[in-house]
Amino acid sequence: MYKPKDSSQSPRFCGVRTFMRLENIKTTDNVDFVVLGVPFDTAASNRTGQRYGPQHIRNFSVLLRPYNPDMDINIFEYCSGVDYGDIDVIPGNALRTYDHIVKELRPVLKKNIVPIIMGGDHSITLGNLRAFYERFGPVALVHFDSHGDTWDHYYGEKYMHGTPFRRAVEEGLLDVDHSIQIGMRGPLYSADDIEDARRLGFEVITMKEVRQIGFSEVIKRIHNRVDDKPVFVSYDIDFVDPAFAPGTGTPEVGGPTSYEALEYVRGLDGLNIVGFDLVEVLPSYDSGEITAVLASSIMYEMITLVALKKRRSLQKNLSATTTQ
16 A cells, blocks of 8 residues: 655655655556656647646645545545656657657556646647547546637647647547536637537536536536546646636636635546546746645545545445345
8 A cells, every 4th residue: 555654754845756745656556546747848839837847746745634624535545546757758749748648658547547647738638538548448528727728720730738629539539428628718719719619529618607507517517418437537727717826828817716626626526537637737937836736736636536436436345245
């Protein structure tokens, strides 16, 4: 069983930085989840520096503790996990980087381990989805973002951080009938920037609609849309209002608070989640490290979902054994 160092016994400022002070071991034995970084940012269209996102998130994550009071669970009583390190990327070459992502995720997914992936810009999600397609076939998608990322191209380039989900649909990687995007907002070039996603088959809930229908209805619609399908969750930190997450490349005002950002992840409990990514953290714009605080906490809630699923499975098996 792999779990974090006890910070009441070992000061947080000691040792090499890993996510949540987990052991840095590249193993698929006796683990339920792995945390890994994909430090690629040369498909970003505005600010760059997301390549430093994984180390920035790791640096602040040492403050996280194993018991989650909001979900009433001690994570490491039910699951084991490690910091798997970073995938070696090819700066300036998204396609070769995707090949590396698929190769590195293959042994993890083969053992039904849940990857918790840190970007990097949002272009990395296409590589992630290629790996998940190999293991599960087309997966459902829950996508939190202020942008739909379904553009056909940037500057004539097909593989940018604003295009991964159009490419994923074209490649047949997604079960679009069970996929949903939440949080789109901000100025656009035309109405097609949102309607294109709907034409591709996604359900889209804009931020304006989120505010109109409320949190509970959004979560209900996510669960109804995804149903029991294997689902990949992609969380762009710019989904959150820049007042709470300034460290990102293309911020859009009018988004959720940090509390709401966590609640959206908690609300996914019960879905058949097979993987997560969190992208677009940009340290150089992160005043007071508040984006790192939030990003590490979102990942913590993602790991909590793994533990909750494991606890239900153990309880179900115990109940079955008791009734026999």
